[in-house]
Amino acid sequence: MIFKIYNSDFGFKLAGVDYTFTHVQNMTIEDPETNKLVRGGNAGDKLGLPYKEGTKEPKRVTCTIMGMSKELKGVLDEAFKNQTRLDVYCIDRTDGSSKMAKNSVLSTQPQQLTIDDTAESMNVALIFESFDLSEVHKS
Amino acid sequence: MKILLDYFFPISSIDPTPQASTAFLKQVCVVVKPKAGQEGNVGQIFVCTNMTQVAARTDNTESQQLFNAGMAKVYLLLADDLDLEVPMDSNQGLFYTVLVSSDFVDDDIVSEVDTPAVAASLVKADLTFTAKTAGVAGNSIQVEFLDNVSAGEETAHASGNLITVKIESGVSTATQIKAAIDDSISVQALISVAIAAGQGAVAQTAFAADNLENGADAILGAGPGLLVGTFKGVVGIASDDTGVCADQAAIANRCAFFKKTANGSKNLFYAFGKLLSNAANWSNQQYITMPFGDDVDELGEANSLFDDKVSFVISDDEFGQRLALLACGGKAITAPYIKRNLEIDLQSAALTYISGNQPAYTKTQAALIEDELQKVMDTYINVRKWIEAGVVEVLLIQDNFVGNAEMDIAEPKAFWRIVGEMRQTL
Numbered sequence: 122m123i124f125k126i127y128n129s130d131f132g133f134k135l136a137g138v139d140y141t142f143t144h145v146q147n148m149t150i151e152d153p154e155t156n157k158l159v160r161g162g163n164a165g166d167k168l169g170l171p172y173k174e175g176t177k178e179p180k181r182v183t184c185t186i187m188g189m190s191k192e193l194k195g196v197l198d199e200a201f202k203n204q205t206r207l208d209v210y211c212i213d214r215t216d217g218s219s220k221m222a223k224n225s226v227l228s229t230q231p232q233q234l235t236i237d238d239t240a241e242s243m244n245v246a247l248i249f250e251s252f253d254l255s256e257v258h259k260s
Numbered sequence: 261m262k263i264l265l266d267y268f269f270p271i272s273s274i275d276p277t278p279q280a281s282t283a284f285l286k287q288v289c290v291v292v293k294p295k296a297g298q299e300g301n302v303g304q305i306f307v308c309t310n311m312t313q314v315a316a317r318t319d320n321t322e323s324q325q326l327f328n329a330g331m332a333k334v335y336l337l338l339a340d341d342l343d344l345e346v347p348m349d350s351n352q353g354l355f356y357t358v359l360v361s362s363d364f365v366d367d368d369i370v371s372e373v374d375t376p377a378v379a380a381s382l383v384k385a386d387l388t389f390t391a392k393t394a395g396v397a398g399n400s401i402q403v404e405f406l407d408n409v410s411a412g413e414e415t416a417h418a419s420g421n422l423i424t425v426k427i428e429s430g431v432s433t434a435t436q437i438k439a440a441i442d443d444s445i446s447v448q449a450l451i452s453v454a455i456a457a458g459q460g461a462v463a464q465t466a467f468a469a470d471n472l473e474n475g476a477d478a479i480l481g482a483g484p485g486l487l488v489g490t491f492k493g494v495v496g497i498a499s500d501d502t503g504v505c506a507d508q509a510a511i512a513n514r515c516a517f518f519k520k521t522a523n524g525s526k527n528l529f530y531a532f533g534k535l536l537s538n539a540a541n542w543s544n545q546q547y548i549t550m551p552f553g554d555d556v557d558e559l560g561e562a563n564s565l566f567d568d569k570v571s572f573v574i575s576d577d578e579f580g581q582r583l584a585l586l587a588c589g590g591k592a593i594t595a596p597y598i599k600r601n602l603e604i605d606l607q608s609a610a611l612t613y614i615s616g617n618q619p620a621y622t623k624t625q626a627a628l629i630e631d632e633l634q635k636v637m638d639t640y641i642n643v644r645k646w647i648e649a650g651v652v653e654v655l656l657i658q659d660n661f662v663g664n665a666e667m668d669i670a671e672p673k674a675f676w677r678i679v680g681e682m683r684q685t686l
Contacts, residue, residue: 130624137276139617139628208631217623217656221631257627 122258124220128213131184135200135207144187146244148211150220152254153178179250182209182222187243189231197231197247209249216259225251276616280608282601286536287355288326289335290529291344292318293363298338303347305354306336320361325526325551329533342368345489356493356600359532360486362524366504369497371485380475384467386434386459389423389451391472398475401450405429405437407466414440416447422469423447429466434459494588494596496532498525506568512589513596518565518572520554527552527573531586535593542594542601542646544674550581566677585676592674598646602669605636606652610665621660630654633665647672 131148132141153175160169189197200207204226212219228248235242294302295318308314309332314323317336326334335355337347342364360369380391380398384405391398401421407429409415414436416425425447427437434455441453451472488495498519499505508516517528527550534545553575556562565572566585571593574584586593613632619625630652637650648670655664 134628134631137613137616137632139613139619139625210628210631212624212627214622214624217627217630219627219631223631223635259623 122213122216122218122260124211124213124218128215130212130214131186131210133207133209135196135205140193140196142184142186142193146185146187148182148184148220150222150254151181151183153180179252180222180254181228182225182249182251182254184209184247184249185244186247187240187245189233189245194231197227201227201230207249209247209251213259218257218259220256221254222249222251223253223255225249225253274616274618276612277608279612280604282604284353285356285597285601286539287333287335288331288357288359288532288536289337289351289355290320290323290326290359290361291337291339291342291364292320292323292361293340294338295319302338302340304338305347305351306338307333308336309333318363320363322361322525322529325529326533328551329530330537331533332537342486344491345487348489348491352490356597357496357532357536358488358491358493359496359525359529360498361529362498362519366499366501369486369499369508370504378474378476380472382470382472384470385464386456386462387437387464388454388456389472390454391451391475392449394475395477396475398472401472402469403451403472404469405464405466412436416441416444418444418446418450421450423450427464427466430463432464433461434464435461437464493600494593496525496528498528502565502568502570505565505570509568509570509587510590515586515588515593516570518554518556518570520552523552523554527554527583528571531571531583535586541644542597542672544592544594544676545583545586546674546676547579547582547584550583553581556584587674592672594646594674595672598640598672599669602636602640602647602650605640606633606665606667609633609636621656621663623656626654626656626663629663630665633667637667637669 126145126147130141131145132139155174157172157174158169159172160166199205206224206226209222209225210219226249228250231245231247233245289305298317301317306317308323311321311324311327314336317338323334323336337344342360377394379394380401382389382403389403391401401423403423403425406424406426409426409428411428411431414425414427414432416423425437425440438453438455441447486495486497494513494515496515496517497508498517500519500521502518505516505518508514519525519527530551531545534548550573552573554573555575556565556572557575562574562584569587569590571586572584573581575581588596609632610629613629633652633654637652640646641648641650650667650669653666655666657664
């Protein structure tokens with residue numbers, strides 16, 4: 122199952138209340154956790170020893186929205202200030218498959234960083250960090 | 261009237277429903293017999309916060325153990341028997357545990373106690389006549405020996421309950437008479453006959469119609485047994501009969517506690533008091549100190565009770581009286597409470613989300629509700645550590661209004677014993 126942006130709903134839940142993003146440019150996810158292999162310098166076997174890297178680093182979800190209403194700005198500003206936990210989601214509305222960053226915090230102050238005459242200037246990058254990323258496929 | 265504000269700026273607010281209370285899961289109802297003067301209150305439930313209030317209703321003092329264990333209040337149900345369907349059905353949601361006091365004995369708890377029926381019988385000289393069907397009806401069967409045939413030509417016939425055997429009095433032997441009776445289908449339907457050992461050749465004499473006697477019907481238990489109607493919670497009973505305990509312990513949501521008669525249900529009450537008085541957690545009460553010993557001081561007996569999943573107290577010279585098992589329907593004592601707690605929290609979370617967000621019937625909203633429910637599960641797994649695993653899935657199978665949720669959880673379990681093997685290899 123592949124998520125297509127034109128089939129997806131985006132938003133976040135805070136204290137049990139659902140907030141949706143009306144216009145979403147894209148959502149990107151950075152996951153630093155990797156499985157690695159190592160073996161001794163004597164090359165004792167061809168299996169090696171598995172270990173994980175990046176487990177101390179959070180996953181980063183960047184959701185680039187276009188425009189930001191006053192209500193949304195108010196909620197996100199408070200969430201950033203108070204480090205309130207929220208769940209960010211992308212849900213495929215055709216079958217309910219979802220990608221969620223649960224118990225995440227807003228990493229940066231939500232704000233418009235560029236003001237000019239391009240469409241891109243309406244972008245606001247919301248960056249969330251979480252250790253609880255889930256992806257559920259319903260088909 | 262102040263109407264300008266509402267005229268200028270009417271606001272309709274959407275309030276999500278509050279979280280449902282699970283406090284009733286920590287409450288207990290004790291079933292006792294009424295004291296003199298309280299007979300009119302049978303079937304009623306009273307809230308008691310101290311033993312003075314309990315003493316006003318019943319002479320049973322076992323509730324003291326619940327208060328000793330830390331309970332702040334108990335519900336007291338006055339009853340003459342253990343047919344509790346009506347009071348249980350009309351008091352749902354007040355408590356989740358019912359404990360039966362020692363005012364009630366095994367015969368009250370067990371559905372049926374059979375004293376088998378006894379067959380009526382009649383002994384005449386060397387012959388014993390026994391009714392084929394046990395019961396008082398056999399007492400109306402009559403047997404007569406008529407002296408009106410020659411020996412060797414004996415016959416037997418039943419007309420209604422009257423059995424007539426024709427013999428030659430003083431000549432016909434017991435064996436000859438038995439043969440005639442055995443040949444008669446009508447008589448065989450009513451009785452069987454036996455000859456006293458070694459007396460087959462002895463001549464028998466005629467006698468007038470005489471009734472079989474001492475037939476008795478089966479006797480069932482005095483009451484209907486323990487009935488709780490639609491009550492879905494935990495029921496605790498105590499008995500000094502290991503067989504009764506074993507049978508009761510196998511019933512779902514039933515805790516059977518082995519007791520010494522002199523202690524009544526005190527240990528049962530104390531154990532549940534400790535379980536329910538912990539406001540923050542559900543814990544299995546492994547090896548807590550108990551107030552009374554129930555004379556389980558031999559390993560064989562303890563193992564036997566454990567194998568039957570009967571709850572009991574073990575007596576040890578060093579460690580004193582310790583709760584050696586507290587179980588319910590063959591499962592951990594906390595299992596029914598945790599499951600019910602989880603059910604309520606899941607229901608509450610879904611209701612709060614729907615009432616607060618007024619969602620449309622979409623797959624997106626189904627996924628969001630599913631996430632809310634999974635959060636509840638995850639709290640039980642990762643924070644409270646009450647269950648090992650749990651998964652929720654919300655599906656939209658119907659057209660409108662109603663979603664379907666499927667939930668799988670791991671059964672809560674309890675660690676009571678370790679069986680080890682030591683090998684001398686070093």
